[in-house]
Amino acid sequence: MTHRVYFLNKLRPGVDPADYEEWIRRTDYPVARRSAAIRSYDVTRIEGTLDGNGVPTISYLEVIEVTDIEEYRxxxxxxEFVALLEEWATYVELDEALHGPVVE
Structure with missing residues (x-):
């Protein structure tokens, strides 16, 4: 069964999105993608609502496909993950962290 973890993130005030995205490419992706517990990991910049009305409540969506939720935890x-999360927290205010199985 495929299991995914989702992080719905908002950047901290004053954080430049370009700096955060460069950090993702340079640091976050390489460290996270080396983990045996992670099958795939992508970050998406949220640019708007689908209907074009209103402002999104988050800045980025992280989608992580994991081998097993307990292995991931x-x-x-x-x-290296503790250090990664400490760096990540300088950029991001976490709105919500979720997980669950994919309905197949």
């Missing part, structure tokens, strides 16, 4: 305690 355990990987998050490794020193």
């Amino acid at each position: 355990a990987a998050g305690t490794a020193p």
Whole structure:
């Protein structure tokens, strides 16, 4: 069964999106994608609502396909992931972290 983790993120006030996206490419993707618990990982910049009305409540959506939710949680305690999350938190205010199985 495919299991995914979602992070609905908003940038901290004053953070330049270009700086954050460069950090994703340079640091976040390489570290996260080396994890045996992660099958795939992508970050999407949210530019608007589909109907064009209103303003999105988040800036970025992270979608992580994992081998197993408990394996993923355990990987998050490794020193390189702890350091990664500390850096990530300088850019992002976490709105919500979610997970669940894909309906197949």
